[in-house]
Amino acid sequence: MSVVLVQIQSCTVDMIRIKCPYCGERDHSEFSYGGDASIKYPALDASESEWTEAIFFRENIRGIQKETWHHTNGCRLWLEVERSTITHEIKSVKPCHPQIETITKNKL
Amino acid sequence: MTRFNAWNVFKNGFTGQKNWDRQWRDPEPKKEYDIIIVGGGLHGLATAYYLAKNHNKKKIAVLEKGWIGGGNAGRNTTIVRSNYMMPGNHEFYEHSLKLWENLSHDLNYNVMFSQRAHVSLFHSPSARDGAARRYNVMRLHGTDAELWDLETLKKKIPHLNYDDARFPIMGAAVQRRAGNARHDSAVWGYARAADSLGVDILQNCEVTGVTRNQSNIESLETSRGSIKAKKVGFAVAGHTSVLWQMAELGNLPIETHKLQAFVTESIKPLLDHVVVYGVGGAHFYISQSDKGSMVFGGDLDWYKSYAQRGNLPIVQDSAEAAMAIMPFLGRVRLLRHWAGVMDMSMDGSFFICKTPLSNLYLNAGWNYGGFKASPASGWYFADLIANEQPHKHIQNHNLERFEKGINIDERGAGPDPKLHG
Numbered sequence: 281m282s283v284v285l286v287q288i289q290s291c292t293v294d295m296i297r298i299k300c301p302y303c304g305e306r307d308h309s310e311f312s313y314g315g316d317a318s319i320k321y322p323a324l325d326a327s328e329s330e331w332t333e334a335i336f337f338r339e340n341i342r343g344i345q346k347e348t349w350h351h352t353n354g355c356r357l358w359l360e361v362e363r364s365t366i367t368h369e370i371k372s373v374k375p376c377h378p379q380i381e382t383i384t385k386n387k388l
Numbered sequence: 389m390t391r392f393n394a395w396n397v398f399k400n401g402f403t404g405q406k407n408w409d410r411q412w413r414d415p416e417p418k419k420e421y422d423i424i425i426v427g428g429g430l431h432g433l434a435t436a437y438y439l440a441k442n443h444n445k446k447k448i449a450v451l452e453k454g455w456i457g458g459g460n461a462g463r464n465t466t467i468v469r470s471n472y473m474m475p476g477n478h479e480f481y482e483h484s485l486k487l488w489e490n491l492s493h494d495l496n497y498n499v500m501f502s503q504r505a506h507v508s509l510f511h512s513p514s515a516r517d518g519a520a521r522r523y524n525v526m527r528l529h530g531t532d533a534e535l536w537d538l539e540t541l542k543k544k545i546p547h548l549n550y551d552d553a554r555f556p557i558m559g560a561a562v563q564r565r566a567g568n569a570r571h572d573s574a575v576w577g578y579a580r581a582a583d584s585l586g587v588d589i590l591q592n593c594e595v596t597g598v599t600r601n602q603s604n605i606e607s608l609e610t611s612r613g614s615i616k617a618k619k620v621g622f623a624v625a626g627h628t629s630v631l632w633q634m635a636e637l638g639n640l641p642i643e644t645h646k647l648q649a650f651v652t653e654s655i656k657p658l659l660d661h662v663v664v665y666g667v668g669g670a671h672f673y674i675s676q677s678d679k680g681s682m683v684f685g686g687d688l689d690w691y692k693s694y695a696q697r698g699n700l701p702i703v704q705d706s707a708e709a710a711m712a713i714m715p716f717l718g719r720v721r722l723l724r725h726w727a728g729v730m731d732m733s734m735d736g737s738f739f740i741c742k743t744p745l746s747n748l749y750l751n752a753g754w755n756y757g758g759f760k761a762s763p764a765s766g767w768y769f770a771d772l773i774a775n776e777q778p779h780k781h782i783q784n785h786n787l788e789r790f791e792k793g794i795n796i797d798e799r800g801a802g803p804d805p806k807l808h809g
Contacts, residue, residue, distance in 0.1 A: 308701075312690075315692075315804065335790075338629075338640065338642065339639050
């Protein structure tokens with residue numbers, strides 16, 4: 281019985297729900313997926329291979345990854361989300377820009 | 389292996405068709421192979437088949453973590469076409485289409501290849517011009533291609549929504565030799581043909597670790613024990629990054645995304661062609677299977693995922709896209725939908741190439757288009773593994789192309805994998 285329940289629960293995450301720090305919890309269809317949030321761009325005068333690595337190469341994590349989402353049909357904040365690429369479960373959500381975090385806190 | 393032919397069907401008729409050999413053996417893994425292909429999908433099995441057939445290689449194994457036909461081979465929408473424009477791509481896909489044309493005879497297995505024409509609708513004068521350019525490039529390279537104006541299209545497919553579609557249909561770019569094949573038959577056919585040439589197909593054999601030294605792979609650790617290999621080919625699109633990192637090779641120009649497909653209940657013959665269109669964000673393709681189901685699909689789920697199940701917004705998007713040009717589908721019930729995970733590469737093109745390890749070869753990055761590519765993929769990957777030299781058609785389909793600035797970007801979408809639909 282418990283096995284069946286677990287399977288049903290794991291199927292209910294087809295619609296991802298993202299807790300926007302400004303707007304509250306919303307369907308992911310309000311958001312646009314950005315991409316890998318762990319990319320660090322090198323200095324402008326870095327070598328071509330460093331730039332190639334940053335622009336074209338990805339760790340493509342099977343597990344929990346940091347990624348960006350844009351609340352396109354909401355407050356239009358860019359968010360940094362920790363999400364599992366296996367179960368789609370979300371671990372954390374915060375604004376990408378730290379200064380915006382203080383502004384939204386004051387608002388809320 | 390008993391060949392499929394009229395005489396054998398007749399002969400087995402006397403014993404109730406019960407005495408056929410099994411399609412492929414279920415051997416125990418040997419301690420060592422000359423060549424191991426990881427991934428028993430269409431690409432891996434085709435590679436093993438052409439290694440044995442074209443290059444006379446022996447001692448080949450294909451490792452499959454599940455069962456044959458249970459991965460992306462069973463999760464696609466079975467469309468075969470060669471309407472590509474970029475150098476390298478059009479030769480490659482045209483070769484693939486030619487292999488499809490003779491595949492049933494070659495494999496002695498009916499892959500039900502049906503050249504019913506691939507009809508790509510256009511909805512604006514600029515889209516027509518874009519299609520004309522692409523299809524003229526195809527004609528210059530000897531591929532069949534034609535443009536249908538609205539009158540011709542209405543005659544061929546009279547029941548599309550020509551009256552009040554959100555984006556009015558203006559005509560279509562058509563490849564007549566394109567069409568569908570039966571996905572199960574293709575993968576089973578390759579498995580059976582490879583097996584009959586001595587290839588060991590090892591199912592339920594998941595690679596759990598890669599033992600390597602500085603410059604090459606020594607053995608693969610699997611759920612059925614450690615297996616040594618002189619040469620290893622990875623053909624596990626969808627999970628390439630996982631295996632790549634198991635071999636401690638770092639990052640790849642690939643993200644794993646999922647794509648859904650949909651099947652309706654069976655209905656009487658309704659659609660004789662593969663019909664495709666793309667307008668704005670929407671992207672849609674539909675055909676009717678031999679069983680009568682409408683098989684269709686749309687866009688990716690838009691976020692990275694290894695989960696083999698789809699999300700709800702894309703179900704709605706695809707249904708809307710279907711209704712936009714075929715409103716008569718509104719009362720047809722959806723039977724099943726599922727998702728497959730795929731390697732979306734940074735420029736939308738594939739990789740068949742050497743790797744930093746001297747005895748490891750990579751076949752990956754098939755994006756949306758792995759099914760139609762599988763015969764040529766196996767053909768050129770086998771050629772690379774056997775001759776250690778990439779064929780000229782795939783000489784730029786390697787991991788170095790990004791640093792060199794020779795991206796093969798059919799769509800011109802830039803380095804964002806999810807945009808290369």
